Amino acid sequence: MSTQSKIDELIGCGNANAVNFAKQAAELKTLVESQAISRAEYEELVSDLKRIKSIAESSDDLAIKSAVHEVLIGLENTALALL
């Protein structure tokens, strides 16, 4: 399967993050093919896509941890109120 068909498949998958990722990848491919960016710039920007994905994953982890923390504090306060 070619890179372009993989990008098309991702765009059609319906997952917002995957669609966004695929659209950015498609834009970079167009830019390097039209020589608007150099090959070295293209490679770095593709690496950035992975870093942005990694930031999104860490931010999801942090958001869940914060939510769990709030629940634990709520449970703790409820327990203290019952004592």
Added chain:
Amino acid sequence: MKKIALISLVLLLNGCALIDAYRMARFDNIEYALVNQIHTQAQLGVVSCGTDLVYSQVDDIYFKTVELRNYSASIPRNEETVAMTNDLYDITKGLKDRYASDEEVSQKYCEIKFNNIENSTGTMKKVIGAKPR
């Protein structure tokens, strides 16, 4: 409904995960301010792409990113934020290195890099700003 889902999630987590969440790093003014500064600088700095002003913008963003990374790394139980600042550092280091090299930097590359920094710090701001007080 959301509360019920969260409580269910809490009950499903193992002991270590619960302790991690209970003891996690709290909201920190300085950490948040640094992320916000980098975000704002990337948001406004993109117009400098293609001008001589871009060099000072890139240097400033890089300096603040290193400052953020150093600051966050010194806060205990701050793993997720440290991971995000490391990725952000890699993004800004690439930009700084390219402007420090002799190679020509394209307008589009510059704009995309500033947008990447703005979007990444935007994601970070939301969750760092929502850390427990």
